[in-house]
Amino acid sequence: MSRSGQLNSPFHQWTTTMVNRVWSFVRTRGAVNWQHPLARRYGSMGEGSYQAFPPGDCTNPHTIHIGRNCFIGAGVTLAVGMPTEVYAPDHGPVIEIGDRTTVGKNCWFVARHSIVLEDDVMIAPNVYFTDHNHTYADPWLPVGQQVIQGKPVRVGAGTWIATNAVILPGTTIGANCTIAAGAVVRGDIPDHSVVAGVPGRIVRRWTRADGWQPPFTEPIGVVEGWPVGVPPELREPETPA
C-alpha cells in the first residue's frame, strides 16, 4: 500500500480520531479551576478563575495570587525564583494577577521581587515578564554567577499587551495602555499610551486635553449595542464582593 493509502486507511483514521478525542478530553479534564484542590497550591485563586492544561512550570506557588474570573492559558510559566530557591511559607505575594485578567498561552512570568497585573489586563500569547537582571560588572566571573538585581513590574488596569512583547524589570505600565506586538518595554508608561518597537516608544497617547494624538489613521468602527466606557468620576461606587 502506498504511503497516502496508509494515511487514509480505516485504522489510521480511527487512531487519529482517538488520539484527538483523548487529547481533547485530557485538555478539558486537566484544567484546574478555583474549586479544585490543586488550586490550593497557589497563595490564592479567586472564584471563577481557571488554568488551562497543560500548565507551564511553576515554582513557589504559595507566593502567587490569582484574582477572580481570571484565565491562565496553557503552558504559562509562573516562576518565583528557580526550583532550588525556597520562599518561606509566610512570604508575601510575588506574582499578583488581578480580577478578570487573561493570560495567553505560553507566557512567562519570571519573578523574584514583584510582578503585578491589575484588574482587567489582557495578555496575548508568548509575552515575557521579568523583574530581575543578571548583573555583568565583574569581567572575570561568568555572568550567570553574578549578583541578580531586580525592580518590580506593574501593569495598570485595563491594559492590553500584544503577542511576543517583553516587559523588563522596573517597568510600570499605566491603565488602559496598548503594548504592540513584539515591543520591548521598560520604564514608566503613562495611562492610555500605545507603545511599539524595540526599544518601546510611545507612538500614540490619549489625554483629556488633546484626545488621541496623533489621531487614528483609520476610523474605529462603531458597533451598535457595544458597551461604552464611563469616566471614573461618573461611575457608581462598586459594591464589595
Ligand SMILES: CC(C)(COP(=O)(O)OP(=O)(O)OC[C@H]1O[C@@H](n2cnc3c(N)ncnc32)[C@H](O)[C@@H]1OP(=O)(O)O)[C@@H](O)C(=O)NCCC(=O)NCCS
Ligand atoms: C499596536 C497595534 C494594535 C496597532 O495600534 P494603532 O494605534 O492602530 O497603531 P498604528 O497602526 O496607527 O501605528 C502607529 C505607529 O506604531 C507603529 N507600530 C504599530 N504596531 C507596531 C508593532 N507591532 N511593532 C512596531 N511598530 C508598530 C506603526 O508602524 C506606526 O508607526 P509610524 O507612525 O512611524 O508609521 C497593532 O500594530 C499590534 O501590534 N497589534 C497586536 C496584535 C496581537 O498581538 N494580537 C493578539 C490578540 S490578543
